[in-house]
Structure formats: C-alpha cells, structure tokens
Amino acid sequence: MLRGLYSAASGLISQQRRHDTITNNIANIETAGYKQNTAALRSFNEMLLSITGVNGQERRSIGTWTGNVFAEESLTYHLQGDLTETNNRNDFAILSNIAVDDLVFDQSxxxxxxxxxxxxxxxxxxxxxxxxxxxxxxxxxxxxxTSDGYLTTSTGDHILGTNNEPIVLPAGVSLDELTLTSDRRLVTSAGTDTGIQLLISRIDNPNGLVREGDGNFKLVEGTAVPITDLDAVEVRQGYIENSNVDVLQSSVDLMAALRAYEANQKIVQYYDATLQKTANDIGRIG
Incomplete structure (x- = not known):
C-alpha cells in the first residue's frame, strides 16, 4: 500500500515541476530571444520483485516494478524564433539555420x-x-x-566584438547613426567603418548550454567558435527575435499537468482514507 502512496506523491511533485516549467514559458512569451523549457520526466530504475517462503516454495520472480517518477532535468529548445520588425536601431536579431550534412532536424x-x-x-x-x-x-x-560608450544588453552585460573585447562606440556616436552590414560590421551613415564587428558564436551542441537567467546561457560542455559563414547566419538591425514558446501547445500541456496532478491527488486521498480505516476501524475491532 505504501508503494502506491509513494508513487502518487512522486507524481504530485513531478507534475508540479512540470506545471512550474510551463507557466514560466508562458510568462516569457513576450521576452525577446527567450528559449522554451520542457521538463523531462522519467521513472525510477526497475526493481525485480520476488516471493520467498510461501507454503514452503522456493523464491520465484513475480515481475518488475518501476515505482516512482521524477523530473530528471529541464531541457531547452534552442530553435529559431520568429522575427518582428521594430524599426529601433538598438534592436538586433539573429536569423540562424545552420545545416549539418543535409540532415533534417525535427521540432526539437x-x-x-x-x-x-x-x-x-x-x-x-x-x-x-x-x-x-x-x-x-x-x-x-x-x-x-552606456554613458561611456559601451554596447550592452538590456541587463548590462557587455557585447563582445570579434577581437573578444567589449564593444565601445566612437565618442559622440549613437547606434541611431550606425548601420549593421551583412558581415556584421557597424558603419556610419557616411559609410565609414568604425572597426567594430559583432562576435556571433556557433554552439555545435546547444544542449551544452545551461540557462543562468536574464536570457543568458553558460557553456558547460563543448566549444564555441566564431561564425564566418554569412549564408547560414544573418544578423538584422531593427528586429527582435520573439520567444519560441508554442502558446497553444503550452496551454494543452498546462491542462494535462493539472489533470495528472489532480489524479495523483485523488490517489493520495484514497490511500489516506484506507490507512485511516485500517488504523481506526480494523484496529478497534481487533
């Protein structure tokens, strides 16, 4: 009986984490460049069950039992989001579709x-x-x-150039006066090259990135290399990349997590009532 109670309790915890992940995605639908998370659920390792000492019989196997479930990790979908034109020259968006040996990639x-x-x-x-x-x-x-000319993100992090140094705009020059070229260089309205080129990094295995908050990722596995292929990756000025959260699918998943939570909750209530009857009614009769 307690095994069933533990299974239902682990289901409650897992569905709560799944629910929290989905609601965080929905809350960031309007966050530029946000990448959707999904909670990966898995069961505990299988255990072999057996019977021993029943009517003098030898020990025999009666099958396996997986028991509880848990939210193993939170996976991020790093796929391209739609672009929206803002006509704000301070906005930049990456349009990426890097091919690998003619492979066809799925939605994940x-x-x-x-x-x-x-x-x-x-x-x-x-x-x-x-x-x-x-x-x-x-x-x-x-x-x-910034007031001293550093190009930063909305959270204050410095943008790096291809020289691996923080980008500093020429004195008295704003982004409104600069245009991004196809090779990711910033030039003045007169066509003068400022010597600034945005550093765009290629992450071969995006699963090696760990979310840190504020839209930033830390690379913990693999390497990052500067992208020189202008056909595979484009940077557009005056655009932002929308969140890649699928609103409809998130709504469906949110409802499914809620229903699964309620089902596990009813099982816990059932076991609680059964244990109460066992301890009070049966115990009193004995």
Missing part, C-alpha cells in the same frame, strides 16, 4: 543519422561578458549604450 532540433547517432542542430548566439568578466551567450538583442 534533433536528427538521427543512419548509424543511429543523434545530432543536434548548431545554434548561433551573441557573445557577451558579464560583470564578473565571464563569457555568456544570449539571443536577446535589445541593446543599449
């Missing part, structure tokens, strides 16, 4: 080779430096300029 950005090898579609990111001097990656392209 995954493809499988003929030999069974799983491949994830590489993704492109703005490269930034936080207040601690650490390198981070983001798709949030709503930039601003």
């Amino acid at each position: 950005g995954k493809a499988v080779r003929a030999n069974g090898e799983v491949v994830f579609q590489p993704q492109a990111y703005f490269t930034v430096q936080n207040a601690q001097g650490e390198i981070r990656y983001t798709r949030g392209g709503q930039f601003s300029v």
Whole structure:
C-alpha cells in the first residue's frame, strides 16, 4: 500500500515541476530571444520483485516494478524564433539555420543519422561578458549604450566584438547613426567603418548550454567558435527575435499537468482514507 502512496506523491511533485516549467514559458512569451523549457520526466530504475517462503516454495520472480517518477532535468529548445520588425536601431536579431550534412532536424532540433547517432542542430548566439568578466551567450538583442560608450544588453552585460573585447562606440556616436552590414560590421551613415564587428558564436551542441537567467546561457560542455559563414547566419538591425514558446501547445500541456496532478491527488486521498480505516476501524475491532 505504501508503494502506491509513494508513487502518487512522486507524481504530485513531478507534475508540479512540470506545471512550474510551463507557466514560466508562458510568462516569457513576450521576452525577446527567450528559449522554451520542457521538463523531462522519467521513472525510477526497475526493481525485480520476488516471493520467498510461501507454503514452503522456493523464491520465484513475480515481475518488475518501476515505482516512482521524477523530473530528471529541464531541457531547452534552442530553435529559431520568429522575427518582428521594430524599426529601433538598438534592436538586433539573429536569423540562424545552420545545416549539418543535409540532415533534417525535427521540432526539437534533433536528427538521427543512419548509424543511429543523434545530432543536434548548431545554434548561433551573441557573445557577451558579464560583470564578473565571464563569457555568456544570449539571443536577446535589445541593446543599449552606456554613458561611456559601451554596447550592452538590456541587463548590462557587455557585447563582445570579434577581437573578444567589449564593444565601445566612437565618442559622440549613437547606434541611431550606425548601420549593421551583412558581415556584421557597424558603419556610419557616411559609410565609414568604425572597426567594430559583432562576435556571433556557433554552439555545435546547444544542449551544452545551461540557462543562468536574464536570457543568458553558460557553456558547460563543448566549444564555441566564431561564425564566418554569412549564408547560414544573418544578423538584422531593427528586429527582435520573439520567444519560441508554442502558446497553444503550452496551454494543452498546462491542462494535462493539472489533470495528472489532480489524479495523483485523488490517489493520495484514497490511500489516506484506507490507512485511516485500517488504523481506526480494523484496529478497534481487533
């Protein structure tokens, strides 16, 4: 009986985490460059059950039992979001579609080779430096300029150029006076090159990125290399990348998580009533 109670309780916890993940996605629908999260649920390892000492019989197997379920990790979908034109020259958006050996990637950005090898579609990111001097990656392209000319994200992180240094605009020049070229250089309205070129990094395995908040990701596995292929990755000025959250699917998943939570809740209530009857009524009769 307690096994069933523990299974239902683990289901409650897992569905609550799933619900929290989905509501966080919905809350960030309007966040530029936000990447959708999904909670990966899995069961505990299988256990072999057996019977021993029943009517003098030898021990025999009666099957397996997986028991509880838990939210193993939170996975991020790094796929391209739609672009919206803002006509704000401080806004930048990455349009990325990096091909790998003619593979066709599914909605989660995954493809499988003929030999069974799983491949994830590489993704492109703005490269930034936080207040601690650490390198981070983001798709949030709503930039601003500080009083001392540094180009920063909306959260104050410095945007890096291809020289791996924070970008500093020429004195007295604003982004409104600069245009981004196809090779990601900033030039003046007169066509003068400022010597500034945005550093766009390619992450071959985006699952090696860990979300840190404020739209930033930390690369904990794999490497990042500067992107030089102008055909695979385009950066547009005056655009923002919308969140890649699927609103309709999130609504369906939210309702499913709620129904599963309620079902587990009823099971817990059932076991609670059964245990109460066992302890009070049966115990009193004995």
